[in-house]
Amino acid sequence: MDFILHDKETIAEMLTSIGVNSLEELFQDIPADLLLEKLNIPHGLSEPDLLRRLEELSNKNKIYSSSFLGAGCYYHYIPSLVDFVISLSGFYTAYTPYQAEASQGYLQAIYEYQTAITRLTQMDVANASVYDGSTALAEAAIMATIATQKKKLILLEGIHPEYVEVVKTYCWGQDIHFEIVMEDTLISKLDDSVAAVLFQSPNFFGDIENVSELVQKIRDKAPKCLVVQVMTDPTCLGVLKPPGKSDIDIFVAEGQSFGISPSFGGPGLGIFASKQKYLRKMPGRLIGKTNEIDGEREGFILTLQTREQHIRREKATSNICTNQALCALASLIYLVSLGKTGLQEIALQNFQKSHYVKQKLATIPGYQILNKKPTYNEFLVKCPNVNKLIEQCKQENLLPPLIISKYFPDMKDIVLVCVTESNSREDIEKFIHAAQKASNKNIGGN
Amino acid sequence: MTSNLTLIFNKGTKRSQHNFIPEMDIDRADLAExxxxxxxxxxxxxxxxxxxxxxxxxxxxxxxxxxxxxxxxPLGSCTMKYNPKINEVITRLPAFSQIHPLQEGNQGALELIHQLSEMLIEITGMDGFTFQPAAGAHGELTGILIMKKYFENKNLKKNKILIPDSAHGTNPSSAKMAGFSIIEVRSNNAGEIPLDHIEFAMQQGDVAGIMLTNPNTLGIFDRQIKDITNIIHKYGGLCYYDGANLNPMLGICRPGDMGFDIIHLNFHKTFSTPHGGGGPGSGPVGVIKELVSYLPEPSIIATEQGFVCREKTNNSIGRIKCFWGNFGVIVRAYAYILALGAEGLKRVGQIAVLNANYLRVLLKEKYHLPYDRICQHEFVLSDRGIENNITTEDIAKRILDYGLYAPTIYFPLIVKGAMMIEPTETESKISLDNFVEVMNKIYNETKTNPELLKNAPFNTPVKRLDAALAARKPILHD
Structure with missing residues (x-):
């Protein structure tokens, strides 16, 4: 199939208007030896054939009845209206709103998104979003070096390992030095040469830091050093103290949990917020409210574009020019659909359900919860037999937890378990049963 | 003054509905515990x-x-083509949309990425692809970091890069993010790259290569493209292809054959995935054989046991994004290529160019066309000769009054008062004729009723907005 509208006669007529004799003549500037004979690609497909082909391919992926895997990508219930709204043509088939007057709908929606994020995080300003959590952290790292004119960063152990790798790639590009430190040595590593401390909370292993205390300790030792917090599942903000109340300078998060399906890890949403004083160093699009030049009404417009690449070229704060507009819209719809009551209750259910699983696992011989700090919906469990646990989960049609040695080879026999509101009691009992079976050689299992 | 706007936050009620909260089915512990x-x-x-x-x-x-x-x-360099609805259905298939990036049982996803990679290798003439970059600019950064790593490995100090004055703004900005400084190459009167300039620059010894889009932002295919890439290669440099303008080349001519070493694609342009109002995009990067080991990890290879991730290589620039890239977008692009097939893709290239040239010849009767020659996917008009101090912006705003969208304006920078027009292949002749008619009416209005243009638009939800005020006193949330 194709999506061309001209018949042969129309093409001939248009060629005549142009003053050429054939379609080939339109490519007269291309040297003959560069012209392609034919692409070696299969013949096109009709819509029903295409759908059948892709359904078959998708069926080679496994879908589970319930998931105990998180590690940067989470299963939360998505209200039906989220997909309905983002499927409205005025939103999903639009471009970046360059012509503000013909794009007021989207501009208002993203302004509302910025508002929702500032209210949720209590940060001063939020941008229109960046690609995802990992690149948001990398952009925050670079922004901190621009704001402080220093080229050294400290990362606190516990940041998602793939995020660390992304930060490493970006930093190498700009000759920025960084070091990963354990919490007990953090303060001793700080001095005036450090642009920022970056940390994750709740961290990759599930630990929730005492953020206010941590920030204060950093301020006491290095007052000019910026503090950057990252989060991979910001649904916890339904209950947890927001970063803006802990004096965080730059806050970033992966917003996938807010109404975006897992989709094999992308697209997600890079939530990006900061203190007002760093606004002009911020990467990415910003939507502002303004007035008609010659009238009474208010409206919305892309603003502070002099930070951006299409005006400033190599002097821009970042090369980023897309945001994740449609994902930002999805997260906005999620946030307003759940509302205050829903967001608080979802966070509470995540706390309660994972706490329940934690306590149950702790009673099974051979299992040990490794977290010493409070946790949200993820925690580390030392298991008597990891492979057997994974196998038992699969038998129960449960997506098994992460074997942490995938990222940390030294951490043997440990899984990172994720429990959210999407796990029903029945799913949870199945998981606990699977863990029991994997603890005792005598009962069932392989 | 009461505002004309009602934000969603003003629509709250005291009666809270609990439509989206599952019933709590376990006993709650004391939260403080x-x-x-x-x-x-x-x-x-x-x-x-x-x-x-x-x-x-x-x-x-x-x-x-x-x-x-x-x-x-008709936004130039944005390739706003129709987004086939079937692709929205396919990407939402549960076994695509509900799978976790770290789960086993991902063979369908890996096979899709692998097959798409094979097809793009054929379409572009490259030898390997990564799908991690989330957008075009992110792909540029990836590609430029590959260049950086390549010269680092060779122990060569090459910290400069050639970028033409007609380039997209992201090019210099991405290069800077990889630590390069930029040498701007001035286009000649034909809108092409002067060979002697790049030869001279390459002779200095510290230039890593060139970033080019071809056809460029004037819509011009550089006739000496082989000479350009040959010169860069002669001095050991690499050639980067900005794939933002690949649409007219589909099935016609391949960047690999032009002599390019690294390329990024914009799935949300050439391969019909929705722009979504500014994202999510997807910006895969392709490279020639010598550079495949430099691609970000993970990459996927086919084995007898199925599709697996490639082991780490020493050359790789590392990771550029979490997980596998924007898979939901990748699925749509794959479906699009399968639907069109070889013939359909070639037709895209041909008709995109036909439509652009048709508009070009009709519009140049009234508007100034600074580079008057056959174009590819787009062309650039200017406001030169427009009377009564009417600007390009005025014309753009007036287009909105006729219920259409405006071209890209004031870009490329090398044309003063530029209007950059790219209709794409999915417009009918009636639609193109209508656009011409609107542009001609506006041209007449510039003479008969200039005030109308200066105050346009009138038929939009708001009249022209004050951009200066927005920047001077930023109000970024309520």
Whole structure:
């Protein structure tokens, strides 16, 4: 199939208007030896054939009845209206709103998104979003070096390992030095040469830091050093103290949990917020409210574009020019659909359900919860037999937890378990049963 | 003054609906046992809003927004083509949309990425692809970092890069993010790259290579493209292809054959995935054989046991994004290529160029066309000769009054008062004729009623907005 509208006669007529004799003549500037004979690609497909082909391919992926895997990508219930709204043509088939007057709908929606994020995080300003959590952290790292004119960063152990790798790639590009430190040595590593401390909370292993205390300790030792917090599942903000109340300078998060399906890890949403004083160093699009030049009404417009690449070229704060507009819209719809009551209750259910699983696992011989700090919906469990646990989960049609040695080879026999509101009691009992079976050689299992 | 605007946050009610909260089916523990109260938030300034109000609010907003489903969207270098609806269905298939990036049982996803990679290798003439980059600019950064790593490995100090003055703004900005400084190459009168300039630059010894888009932002195919890439290669440099303008080349000519070493694609342009109002995009990067080991990890290879991730290589630039890239977008692009097939892709290239040239010859009767020759996917007009101090911006705003969208304006920078027009292949002749008619009416208005243009638009939800005020006193949230 194709999506061309001209018949042969129309093409001939248009060629005549142009003053050429054939379609080939339109490519007269291309040297003959560069012209392609034919692409070696299969013949096109009709819509029903295409759908059948892709359904078959998708069926080679496994879908589970319930998931105990998180590690940067989470299963939360998505209200039906989220997909309905983002499927409205005025939103999903639009471009970046360059012509503000013909794009007021989207501009208002993203302004509302910025508002929702500032209210949720209590940060001063939020941008229109960046690609995802990992690149948001990398952009925050670079922004901190621009704001402080220093080229050294400290990362606190516990940041998602793939995020660390992304930060490493970006930093190498700009000759920025960084070091990963354990919490007990953090303060001793700080001095005036450090642009920022970056940390994750709740961290990759599930630990929730005492953020206010941590920030204060950093301020006491290095007052000019910026503090950057990252989060991979910001649904916890339904209950947890927001970063803006802990004096965080730059806050970033992966917003996938807010109404975006897992989709094999992308697209997600890079939530990006900061203190007002760093606004002009911020990467990415910003939507502002303004007035008609010659009238009474208010409206919305892309603003502070002099930070951006299409005006400033190599002097821009970042090369980023897309945001994740449609994902930002999805997260906005999620946030307003759940509302205050829903967001608080979802966070509470995540706390309660994972706490329940934690306590149950702790009673099974051979299992040990490794977290010493409070946790949200993820925690580390030392298991008597990891492979057997994974196998038992699969038998129960449960997506098994992460074997942490995938990222940390030294951490043997440990899984990172994720429990959210999407796990029903029945799913949870199945998981606990699977863990029991994997603890005792005598009962069932392989 | 009461505002004309009602934000969603003003539609809250005291009666909270619990439509989206599952019933709690386990006994609750004392919260303070789980999380200290000093860690908890005190207030939560978001209202509870009824579902019906939310749907009505955003349905109304969507009506106040132009999209490709509304009509022609002639933004130059943006390739706003029709987004096939079937791709939206396919990407939402549960076994695509509900899979976790770290799960086993991902063979369908890996096979899709691998097959797409094979097809793009054929379409572009490259030898390997990564799908990690989330957008075009992200692909550029990836590609430029590959260049950096390549010269680092060779122990060569090459910290400069050639970029033409007609380049997209992202090119210099991406190069800077990889630590390069930029040498701007001035285009000649024909809109092409002067060979002696790049030869001279390459002779200095510290230039890593060139970033080019071909056809360029004037819509011109550089006739000496082979000579350009040959010169760069002669001095050991690498050639980067900005794939933003690949659409007219589909099935016609391949960047690999032009002599390029690294390329990024924009799935949201050439391969019909929706722009979504500015994302999510996808910016895969392709490279020649010598550079395949430099691609970000993970990459996927086919084995007898199925599709697996490639082991780490020493050359790789590392990871550029979490997980596998924007898979949901990748699925749509794959479906698009399968649907069109070889013939369909070639037809895209041909008709995109036909439509652009048709508009070019009709519009140049009234408007100044600084580079008057056959174009490829787009062409650039200017406001030169327009009377009564009417500017390109005035013309753009007036187009909105006729219910259409405006071209890209004031870009490329090398044309003063530029209007950059790219109709794409999915416009009918009637749609193109209508655009010409609107442009001609506006041209007449520049002479007969200039005030109308200076104050346009009138038929949009708001009149012309004050951009200077927005920047001077930023109001970024309520």
């Amino acid at each position: 789980i999380i200290p109260s000093s860690f908890q938030r005190e207030d939560f300034p978001l209202p509870d809003i009824p579902e019906v109000e939310i749907v009505r609010h955003y349905t109304e907003l969507s009506r106040k927004n132009y999209g490709i489903d509304s009509g022609i969207y």
